[in-house]
Amino acid sequence: MSTLVSNISNNGHTNYLDYKGKHDGLKGWIFSTDHKRIGILYLIALLSFFAVGVSFGFLIRLELLTIGKTIVEPQTYNAFFTLHGVIMIFLFVIPGLPAVFGNFFLPIMIGAKDVAFPRINLLSWWLYIVGGIMVIISILLPGGPADTGWTFYIPYSVRTGTNVIFTGLAAFILGFSSILTGINFVTTIHRLRAPGMGWFKMPLFSWALYATAWIQVLATPIIGITLLLIVVERVLGVGLFDPALGGDPILYQHLFWIYSHPAVYIMIVPAMGVVSEIIPVFARRTIFGYKFIAFSSIAIALLGSLVWAHHMFSSGMSSTAQFVFSLLTFLVAIPSAIKVFNWTATLYKGSIQLDPPMLYALAFIFLFSIGGLTGVVQGALSVDIHLTDTSFIVAHFHYVMFGGTGFGIFAALHYWLPKMFGRMYNKKLAKVGFWFLFVGFNTLYFPLFVMGWLGMPRRYYDYLPEYSIYHQISTVGSWILILGLIFIYYNLIRSLISGQKINDKNIWGGETLEWQIESPPIHDNFHEIPKVTSGPYEYKMNDEELEKEVK
């Protein structure tokens, strides 16, 4: 053991990509407990699942190009949107930023060598992979892929002959992966901050991950329990949810949304953290309202746990419940609005450079604002009655989840990938990719707002002629969007192989700790654990400049 320790400490100063631990080659990756390598493992898996999810999305839109059958039968279409939802939500958006960039950068940003429980971290990656593979296998097993939508509403989900149980089990396992990541991050932030790294000296991405981690730990077990209750019902015949056994389908909906609404914040809060990192760096000034941004993440986590039933306004709840859940839904919009205002104010009197990460961050603000504001529209009870379960909802959550989290992930990729691999992508091509993605995105999703207001229900294989034009525009948008994704993938992957090497530690002029270390970082992250004396976005040179001018 002692020889091993000395061995590791000897090459702890080599770059983490070349580092040799107990294992070599592939094993050196899939059994590595280095938070950076685990982050990369997640990244590879995540981008692969994303590509699969996008393919299903493409097929959904293609089927909807014309009235009646375009490419597939209804059963296949129903499986497409179920798989699209399950893969995107459980395998891409929920793990998304915490698992990849949280793993890689959280320890570095707070001045730590690793997360608190490196082995549990590896376990959570393995659980994620097992869950992901199960989702893919469910497509191939006899019975066929689940056709219930990602919400698995009972009683349909217990009537259908498709592989629902298997897919549900996959979600159960993925839930554990998420809980473990959450526990790890909470502990890491509490215990492993470098000397001097007080709570209010932490970068805002860490604050966002902290709020997210608590939701992961507290909310995810509920979906686990719900899935277990379904097993109890099926195996022991205890009537819980299925009216055929004397159960209540509404109870299932409550339990499902008690998790799945907070899950929306698991998805979006880390992306808000990314934007809070990028804006000050590319405006080259202190962030406006640091504490308000930090606390609004916590407020979202708290309030966001109390609004789940807004997904069920048309289900026939009591008026009191409707009243409370509608009111709280409106209030949860406030902390998000506070963030948006503070980000915008951070641009004021900055010195702004529109590099690709900044483009994505600004697009995030725009698209997330549309997503958030249309969420407010649905908070109004009478309006929600009309809009719920129409394509308006589909548009709303794609603006939040893709326009928000998705663009946040692309912002993070363009911001941090050069640090992670020490190689730079082509900035011009990155901007071309961005514009295709942005234009395609709006062409794809905006028409869904309009036709949703006009009454087009969601999860429809076919539609009335009056909705044709919106469906056609939307499908064309999906092609533009995918073209953008191809540019982005090509550019980023090419950069890892043959991108220009960067020697500069700090390519963007950031002041958080990851910009003070090598690109790519060494195995131990820091040659010496740093002593932190100032906040994350101080930009003291601005004040010095100002003093000079005054003189």
Add this chain to the structure above:
Amino acid sequence: MIIAQSQFVKSVDFAFFFIIAVSVFFLVLITGLMIFFVIKYNRKRNPHAKNIHGNTGLEILWTVVPTILVLFMFYFGWTGYKEMSSIPEDSMTVNVTAQMWKFSFKYDNGKTSDTLFVPVNKPVKVNLSSLDVNHAFYIPAFRLKKDVIPGRQNTAWFTATEISSHPIFCAEYCGLNHSYMYTEVVVLSESDFNVWVNRGVPNIINAVDKK
């Protein structure tokens, strides 16, 4: 679109367009400011940034103003909803049965139909029940939607205000032919409706009805 097809349309559309108007205002404000700042404080034009750590007055302003606005939005949504949930005593009742993948309607006199015929300007109460899985009874033109859930009876009501016909959709996913779970509501004048509802109904019930 502009003609109110049911008595809910006015309040729902008012709440909707009020929120949309406020939203568009804020979206234009934020986007406009972003673009303006990006141009004005471009690094080429403005090489040196100025540090501003925050401003408590502004923070209070942009917390309080949106809070007041959302309380108004909440109020408009709530009053509209209250109207939807208070069913008038003198409503005519129609029993709606949903199953994979059709709706059927049964009237008090025993008349059944696959299309929903209703008289104009008369409150109609629908009792919603499902024979199998969750469905939702949705008439976009009336701004009316209610889930139809097996094992419990939901109710809803509306007053159609124009002689016309409109689609009825199933809005809660219910499997293979969910998108074909479609029928129409046909709004007739009171006299046309009375003729229709009594046509082909067994005589005994007819006689009872005429009394």
